[in-house]
Amino acid sequence: MEIRIFENSRKLVEETSKIICKEIKKKPNLVLGLAAGKTVIPLYRRLARLYKNKKINFSRITTFNLDECLDSTNKNIFRAFMEENLFKKINIKKSNIHSLDCNSKDSKKECKEYERKIKKAGGIDLQILGIGVNGHIAFNEPGSSFNSKTRKVKLTKTTIINIKKIVSLSTSVQRYALTMGIKTIMESKKIILLATGKHKATTIHNLIQKKITKKTPASILRRHNDLIIFIDKYSASKI
Secondary structure: OEEEEEOOHHHHHHHHHHHHHHHHHHOOOOEEEEOOOHHHHHHHHHHHHHHHOOOOOOOOOEEEEOEEEEEOOOOOHHHHHHHHHOHHHOOOOHHHEEOOOOOOOOHHHHHHHHHHHHHHOOOOOEEEEOOOOOOOEOOEOOOOOOOOOOEEEEOOHHHHHHHHHHHOOOOOEEEEEEEOOHHHHHOOOEEEEEEOOHHHHHHHHHHHHOOOEOOEHHHHHHHOOOEEEEEEOOOOOOO
8 A cells, every 4th residue: 555645636636647647658458447526627637638738548548437326317427527527528439438327227237237347348457536525435335345346325415415516416416326336446456546635634544544444435445455545735634
């Protein structure tokens, strides 16, 4: 486990983008797992600028979104988030973009097929993660099994409030979502977890210094063979 603390989020984003560029140059057909959320928006903006300046090529990249939630209009709002913040700004092939469909009539089949697609792609080479204030990764809320795979889950009220902030929804978010499981995430070859802001300080403390527990789902990441934790000085204030 590597932990790096940055003076500000700008430097954190710069370093993260350097790693992504390095991994893509090393493996042009990299399989990239992507998170949605406020923390990663600056990262996606930087990656889009790097593409525009011909510093990075996404033409052979395959992506898998971490999760998707239901809203009252039955739109895949996180897929739309990724389109708006990254996909439409880079040269990735539409056929190489994978996301969970919450409009599927058979959620179990949808989740099983997602696992199959990840396996067919050779597994996720690099997974980008955020972390919720309650310690969740993707939508694996506290209490989630460390052996969980992609599945339908029930969201906490706190998570729903944060989702509405991320995507600026005027409509209501329903209490269910589809998400990669903890085991699915742990099978990624490399993981980078990003956290910024004082409101994440207790969460980061629990992740790094408290015992590994289902109460803080992200704590299991400490058992991963290639984990990088990038945090700013504010989220690191309690470690």
